[in-house]
Each structure stands twice: as C-alpha cells, then as structure tokens.
Amino acid sequence: MSNVRPETMERITTPELANAFIEEQVKEVRAQVGDKKVLLALSGGVDSSVVAALLIKAIGKQLVCVHVNHGLMRKGESEQVIEVFKNQLDANLIYIDATDRFLDLLAGVAEPEKKRKIIGGEFIKVFDEEASKLEGISFLAQGTIYPDILESDGVKAHHNVGGLPEDMQFELVEPVKLLYKDEVRVVGKALGLPASMVDRQPFPGPGLGVRCLGAITRDRLNALREADAILREEFDNAGLNKTVWQYFIAVPDMKSVGVKDSKRYEGWPAIIRAVNTTDAMSATIEEIPYALLHKITARITAEVDGINRVLYDLTPKPIGTIEWE
Ligand code: XMP
Numbered sequence: 001m002s003n004v005r006p007e008t009m010e011r012i013t014t015p016e017l018a019n020a021f022i023e024e025q026v027k028e029v030r031a032q033v034g035d036k037k038v039l040l041a042l043s044g045g046v047d048s049s050v051v052a053a054l055l056i057k058a059i060g061k062q063l064v065c066v067h068v069n070h071g072l073m074r075k076g077e078s079e080q081v082i083e084v085f086k087n088q089l090d091a092n093l094i095y096i097d098a099t100d101r102f103l104d105l106l107a108g109v110a111e112p113e114k115k116r117k118i119i120g121g122e123f124i125k126v127f128d129e130e131a132s133k134l135e136g137i138s139f140l141a142q143g144t145i146y147p148d149i150l151e152s153d154g155v156k157a158h159h160n161v162g163g164l165p166e167d168m169q170f171e172l173v174e175p176v177k178l179l180y181k182d183e184v185r186v187v188g189k190a191l192g193l194p195a196s197m198v199d200r201q202p203f204p205g206p207g208l209g210v211r212c213l214g215a216i217t218r219d220r221l222n223a224l225r226e227a228d229a230i231l232r233e234e235f236d237n238a239g240l241n242k243t244v245w246q247y248f249i250a251v252p253d254m255k256s257v258g259v260k261d262s263k264r265y266e267g268w269p270a271i272i273r274a275v276n277t278t279d280a281m282s283a284t285i286e287e288i289p290y291a292l293l294h295k296i297t298a299r300i301t302a303e304v305d306g307i308n309r310v311l312y313d314l315t316p317k318p319i320g321t322i323e324w325e
C-alpha cells in the first residue's frame with residue numbers, strides 16, 4: 001500500500017463503507033502475512049485497538065498483542081483492554097504489569113521532559129524484552145493513521161510512547177495508515193469495539209505521568225486516578241462526554257490546609273481541565289454548569305483520600321497548554 005491517499009478514496013462515514021474497507025483490508029493483510037506471525041503493541045488507544053480488532057478478524061491467533069501497563073493508565077483502562085481483547089475477541093494477548101518498574105524509575109524525578117524520556121525509554125525496553133522472548137515473529141503491526149504520515153516521517157513510533165526500537169527488523173503492517181481519525185472510529189465501531197474505546201479522548205502516551213505534576217508518588221497518582229474517574233463518570237452522566245473535547249484532572253505536588261471531621265486535613269488540590277478545540281493548537285473553556293461543578297467537588301473531596309480542594313481551570317490555550325505538565 002502506498003503512503004499517499006488516492007484522491008478517489010471515499011471518506012468512510014457509514015457502517016457500509018466501513019465494512020467494505022474491512023473486507024478489503026482483511027484480504028490485503030492475509031495476502032501480506034500468509035501464515036506468519038505479527039506483533040502489535042496494544043496501548044488501548046483508538047488506533048492500536050482498531051488495528052488489533054482488524055487483524056484478529058484477518059489472521060486470528062497469528063497476531064500477538066502485547067499490552068504494557070506502565071502504571072500510568074486511567075482507572076479501568078488496562079482491565080478494559082484485557083476484557084475486550086482477551087475475553088471477548090479471544091486474542092493472543094500478553095499482558096505485562098510493569099507498574100513497579102516505571103514508578104521505581106520515576107521516583108524523585110520532577111522535571112517533565114525527563115519524566116517523559118524515562119517513560120518512553122522504559123516502554124521500549126519492556127516491549128523489546130517481551131518481543132525477544134517470542135519466536136517466529138515476522139511482522140510488526142502499527143496503528144499509524146494518515147495524519148501521522150502527513151505530519152511526520154510516517155512512523156508513529158517517534159512521537160509517542162509505544163515507540164519501538166529502531167533496530168527491530170520487521171516488515172510493517174499498517175492497515176489504517178490512509179485513514180483519518182474519524183474514519184478509524186467508524187471502522188472500530190463496525191468491528192464491534194465498545195464506544196468507550198472507539199470514542200476515547202486523546203490521552204498522552206506517558207498517561208497520568210504528565211498530570212501527576214512534579215515527582216510522582218504512588219499515593220498522589222492514586223488520588224489523581226480516582227478523582228479523574230469521578231470526573232469522567234459525572235461528565236458521562238451529564239452528557240458532556242459528547243460535547244466536551246477533552247477533560248481530565250491534574251494534581252500538583254503541593255498541599256494546603258483544610259478541615260475534615262473537625263480536624264486539620266492537609267491535602268492536594270485536584271484541578272479540573274475541560275476544553276474544546278478542533279486541532280488542539282488552541283482551545284476554549286467549556287461552560288460547565290455550576291451545579292455539576294459543586295457535585296464533582298463534593299464527590300472528589302469526600303471519596304478521594306488526600307484531596308481537600310477542587311479547582312476549575314479557566315485558562316484558554318494560549319496561554320495555557322491543554323495539559324498541565
Ligand atoms: P498541549 O498540552 O500541548 O496538548 O496543549 C495538546 C494535545 O496533545 C495531547 N498530548 C499528547 N498526545 N502523546 C499524544 O498522543 C503525547 O505524548 C501527548 N502529550 C500531549 C494533549 O492531551 C492534548 O490533547
């Protein structure tokens with residue numbers, strides 16, 4: 001397959017068009033791969049999940065998926081990868097819980113770029129170790145999509161966690177590389193993936209690692225994960241998941257005094273970020289109903305150990321970036 005999208009290629013907007021694309025790709029992948037094995041780093045993000053589902057349909061157990069849990073996933077994400085791919089789609093899935101490796105390496109590291117480098121580097125190491133234990137792998141599948149090709153050298157690996165060692169000598173299988181994101185989602189739905197996976201918000205490769213500001217500690221990371229899960233649940237219930245582009249919690253490395261059960265209660269603030277954008281280059285702030293903000297504040301301060309305040313970030317981009325990092 002060439003790296004240029006033909007002008008005649010129709011935009012995939014309906015289940016029918018998605019099914020035609022899937023059928024065509026199933027044939028192409030079978031022709032390319034034959035009876036050989038294919039390896040895929042399955043992060044649980046939209047692109048790698050859709051590639052996994054497509055390849056399972058095409059070549060079944062010849063696909064070996066490796067999911068590395070770096071301990072910085074949102075609540076329930078690794079569990080969902082196992083449930084969908086291992087339990088429902090019967091995939092050949094290797095699950096590695098590398099939480100301790102990552103968090104031990106990150107201990108005491110406060111500088112954002114250094115944190116990103118550690119997470120990216122360790123990811124490659126863990127994946128590489130796992131790949132070298134496998135025998136007879138001839139192909140590497142990647143969730144490259146068309147914007148990756150347009151914006152870079154076409155290899156997603158370089159700008160995300162999930163980047164793979166340069167010296168891996170595999171032929172690439174990239175079935176969605178001519179598709180735009182919205183088309184990948186339509187194809188994912190046609191393949192039967194759950195909406196929560198296919199409509200997932202953008203999530204940085206280093207995950208909650210960029211939102212647990214400063215040096216990550218397990219207790220603060222855990223507080224962030226729980227607070228984020230409450231925010232997502234309440235936005236889902238209010239239908240805001242359909243109108244707000246990206247929303248999450250960040251927890252800075254600072255404490256302030258509060259009071260709980262008539263006692264002094266020192267805790268971290270949870271900062272809510274909820275933005276709308278089309279291209280992530282600039283972003284506006286969503287007008288969240290005050291009643292909902294009060295409810296989220298009440299739940300987070302009551303249910304999450306270590307959080308004693310909830311703040312709402314009103315800063316557009318620019319001047320703020322979307323992430324707090
Ligand atoms: P900023 O913070 O620069 O973020 O305004 C813009 C968008 O990019 C997302 N982001 C990432 N996405 N890998 C990704 O795939 C990354 O390492 C990464 N870092 C930031 C961010 O969530 C926002 O949507």
